[in-house]
Amino acid sequence: MSYRTVGLILAAGEGTRVRSILEEDEPVKGMIKIGNSRLIDLAIDFLDGAPTEIAVLSFPSEEYSTLEKRVNERGLRILHQQAKHKKISRLLELPYILIMQYFFSKNKEYFRGFDSILTMPSDLVYENVDIGGMVRFHNSKLGDPLDSQITILSKRGVSEGRRDLFKMDGDRIVGMRKYKGQEIGDYEVSTQAGIYIFSKGILRNPLRVLFKFKYNRIFRYLTSGTWVDYGSHENVVKARDR
Secondary structure, three states, rough: OOOOEEEEOOOOOOOOOOOOHOOOOOOHHOEEOOOOOOOHHHHHHOOOOOEEEEEEEEOOHHHHHHHHHHHHHOOOOOEOOOOOOOOOOOOHHHHHHHHHHHHHOOOOHOOOOOEEEEEEEEEEEEEOHHHHHHHHHHHOOOOOOOOEEEEEEEOOOOHHHHHHHEEEEEEEEEEEEEEEOOOOOEEEEEEEEEEEEEEHHHOOOOOOOOHHHHOOOEEEEEOOEEEEEEOHHHHHHHHHHH
């Protein structure tokens, strides 16, 4: 079966960690310069050819106009974040944004034309990550687009970033505990890389997001690649000093 996946680049964040060091031609985080490229261009190039289509989630305000002009020049669709910026748990932030877009935005019919939505932040730059392989992996597990399924990109046994202990059944995550400095039983340490693929079934049954493993099929796609968070003040400064 052929599935349709939209790659949604999340570029509507406020960038509170880097706002104080943005230069004049970097009005928003997605326009930060890394070498000769902008973060938004690196994100687009990374996804190119992996999902069926790519779209960029921007925010409806003047400061995002430069980013939107650049996205338009790349021939991609711009979507406006329906939800206002809120201080909510990071665990709930992404489901909240997607549910608002899927049910309440002007682009809801556009989203409903896809079987899955791949989300990636515009401020993480990935190297040696097979994103096309992740999409194919997700689709191979998706028996029906209305299944409640999430696939996450992660790396095993690393120390940086958020770490969790996953209870695995093959590729499927069936339980999770927060890492406390040691492994617990047969749980595995894994770092999430910020990229998720949500099936249509997850979005049509939003309450299931909160119940996690009981009602959802959650898979881990392992990568040996690396990523750098340029939403971090420290990493942006390092990149400029090279």
